[in-house]
Amino acid sequence: MENILDDYLAAIEAAGSLIPKALGPAPDAGWIDAMNALEQVTVPDDLKTYFSKINGWDVDSDLDLFEPELAWGMFPLSTDRSIEDYVEIADIVGDENPDYWPLGFVPILADGAGSWVLVNCIAASPTYGAVYEMTHCVGINRIAGSLADYFAGLTHVVKAGWKVFDGDSSDITVDGDEYADLQAGVFGHTPYFTTRGSDQVVDWR
Numbered sequence: 001m002e003n004i005l006d007d008y009l010a011a012i013e014a015a016g017s018l019i020p021k022a023l024g025p026a027p028d029a030g031w032i033d034a035m036n037a038l039e040q041v042t043v044p045d046d047l048k049t050y051f052s053k054i055n056g057w058d059v060d061s062d063l064d065l066f067e068p069e070l071a072w073g074m075f076p077l078s079t080d081r082s083i084e085d086y087v088e089i090a091d092i093v094g095d096e097n098p099d100y101w102p103l104g105f106v107p108i109l110a111d112g113a114g115s116w117v118l119v120n121c122i123a124a125s126p127t128y129g130a131v132y133e134m135t136h137c138v139g140i141n142r143i144a145g146s147l148a149d150y151f152a153g154l155t156h157v158v159k160a161g162w163k164v165f166d167g168d169s170s171d172i173t174v175d176g177d178e179y180a181d182l183q184a185g186v187f188g189h190t191p192y193f194t195t196r197g198s199d200q201v202v203d204w205r
Helices: 002-014 031-036 045-053 079-089 147-159 176-187 191-195
Strands: 105-110 116-120 131-135 139-144 163-166 169-172
Touching: 002 045, 002 147, 031 079, 045 105, 045 147, 079 105, 105 131, 131 147, 139 147, 139 191, 147 163, 147 176, 176 191
Parallel strands: none
Antiparallel strands: 105 116, 116 131, 131 139, 163 169
16 A cells, blocks of 8 residues: 555656655654544544654645645645544534435545545455545445555556646546546446436435
8 A cells, every 4th residue: 555655656757746745743652542433433544654654734734725635635634633624514414314425435636615525444344444435415336345455446546647736736637528438447337437427226224
């Protein structure tokens, strides 16, 4: 997983991203225990590796970045912010729709407008460790089977030249529909891509 993250960070830096030069400091000791103490959460090994390397971004960096994109059009969350968002927003609609953002799904990325990328941390789930998007007004859908698969797929997209970066943001180099089709092929036509963000597929029980 660490090598996959290194490869991704090198790829986006080569494509114009500044965030690899402004990653946040290592998380505080005890963050794993704090996250494991959250309801329904058992932190997967890939997530431990992820947060040990990508703990948000350095707000005091001389690059002066604001919510810089790491991936998926979203900025990276620190462990503290991840826990904060989880406590405040997971299971937000409760019994009305417990599948919308179920307990046990921990955020790693956010767009600041109501969508997140989450990791399934429910140890008993058949998709434990998988990566989902929590889409505003839709709910969660699986993107990739693991964080390793997710970042390997993202690296492929960048190295193929379908996505480029400009400092703290990005743009695609192909038509939007074509980009969606290309990504679907890379990630194996998982529920996020088959629904195109309009419906929810419950596959984690």
